[in-house]
Amino acid sequence: MAAPRAPLHLVAPLWNTGTRGIRGLSRVAAPEGNQKKGRSLLQFLADRFYDVQALREYLLRKQAWKMHQKNRPFTYIKERYGPYAAGAYFILKLGGAVKFQGKEWIRSNARGHFSLDFLKLQTVPVEAVDASGCAINYQGLDSLCEWGGSGAPCICPGVVGSRKALSANTSPAPTPTVALKELQVLWLQRCPHVDDWCLSRLHPLANSLQELSLAGCPKISERGLACLHHLQNLRKLDISDLPAVSNPGLTQILVEEMLPDCKVVGADWAQGLKLGQEEQ
């Protein structure tokens, strides 16, 4: 049906008159960046050559695949050394820090290397995890919160090689067990890929989690904060500096009402209010 195309096939701009309106609309509605008049050469070429567009799409998918690789579950380590060691290895590989019960903080050095002594501690639970600034996402939190749970379906849509998305019924539903059962402290400050979906994933840690810090995560909004009410043992919650939250002061009040036993640190409730002249 499609004729074989010569390598650099010149085509008219990708829009027909119908689509120009929609694409134009979507660009106008974009929050930042697209209002600049001059378009870069790459964008210009991608709009006119199929091959450049395919290359850019491939680069985009490769980026997503890299994220996916970073957050892959270490099933062999889990089977051999237990869930605590696997969780610790995962966090250390991403560049974070782990604290076992009764031991000191283990961190990877500047070159990303860390000692593998903790693999001997198979029954010592992990008490605290510091994943600040790490590229952890929903799939990565799976290996912390639940073992063999819903992380099974492989999500990355066919980038390199043929990866097919598994549907829910091809993997037999295993009994979910929480991987890091005694986790008490979780720091996710400034994580660029932690979003509302990740927060909804934290509910299996409800029995043990006491301190949670989400300061500076760019993708978290008040919708994700609403599902923190599962964490009834939480005593300290840090929600400062969340740029995607629409109304920080009001959100702070609502979260405090939602978690009455918890100390919520974050925006000052008067932040959203107009300051009077004398307070200025």
Place this chain on the structure above:
Amino acid sequence: MLRTASRPRWGRALLARGLGSRRGGSAPDQNGKVSEIKKKIQSVLPGGAWNPLYDTSYLPPEHSDVVIVGGGVIGLSVAYWLKRLEKPRGAIRVLVVERDHTYSRASTVLSVGGIRQQFSVPENIQLSLFSIEFLRNINEYLAVVDDPPLDIQFNPSGYLLLASEKGAALMESNVKVQRQEGAKVCLMSPEQLRNKFPWINTEGVALASYGMEHEGWFDPWSLLQGLRRKVQSMGVLFCHGEVTRFISSSDHMETRSGEEVTLKRIHEVHVKVDHSLEYQPVECAIVINAAGAWSGQIAQLAGIGKGPPGTLQGTKLPVEPRKRYVYVWHCPQGPGLETPFVVDPSGVYFRREGLGNNYLGGCSPTEEEEPDPGNLEVDHDFFQDKVWPPLAQRVPAFETLKARSSWAGYYDYNTFDQNGVVGPHPLVINMYFATGFSGHGLQQAPAVGRAVAEMVLQGHFQTIDLSPFLFSRFYLGERVQEHNIV
């Protein structure tokens, strides 16, 4: 027809003639002529429509492999998966025909936007599970180079279904099926319910099922726009018009047991332009009926249901529009940020909307009280009489609510068993259905799109088996009754 003029083999000659015939005139006159000539040159170069005489860009193309009737979330999802699963890239030409480009009456944008896995039919649960995975990774599935990432504003707050004494056993068995399929649902007793949500009055509630994860609500308009943008970048054509006629041919054949069967095949779709008598016949191989509440009319155009009742020819598509109201109210002492999407045993539902103590909700009327689906006018007495009293009984804080606004939308209601119709028609062999979801179409759209695309491209369902949802069940009388309809 002058419109079917041949491709630019003669382009160069006409170009020379076009340029050569330019006469000198006054300055503004010359500017107008220059722009006209520029337009003609553009239409002659490859990629432009060859129409030097008059503009036909508003008409659909004359040939298209697949014509999708209906440009809502289901139609766009089918278009997306067709383009994604096609084997040689660019093999299939897809045309989406939508008669209302403002989507003013489409069920997609008027929907409350909830997604849940708490169904009783296992196929519905699987569809919903895939769809939530699609929504979670929407920026990988629907990524368009140079466009900003999509934010569908998902609230992962979960659904809370309440059951009275009568429905408790059914709810327990449903939850068992849901957990087997992989949904994260837990059962709660009235005691636990009071501890967790102190604003609920648990009188009359024997059991509750609460979705811990993968359930909530989102913005259907952003999903629609995201799909539209991605699908256009993949090369699907859009047409603003209405399908008025199908031209088909019939074949009289005999089954193995000697019965006579008439198989029909649609050859052309007549697409009529808005506010005009003009129409374009589009030659097509496959027609997909994703027209939502109006799918019954499209099926009638194709001749489905024209025959003696009780036979396969006489089985109509039992999808009709049903009007549903949604009301928005404000209640300052109402439930807080943790409010899930609550569904009362009486059928009344509500959810939180935003941070300002606003809530929205409604109720499905009983069969006798069904409003007339001719228009989208809202009946405010329905709120006073049928929605507010059960709400106030369930959540005492809602006694002092103040109604803010309301709207109405259509369910593409399947009168047979309130579940979707997916797959080809047994007699009209190239018409595929993707309709009849009766209020849970939005939450199943990504998965249904993939199922229909698999059916079209491979002839059978591959990932999720939706054979219980085929059209033939209407003739055979096999109901797939869904108990958890909101």
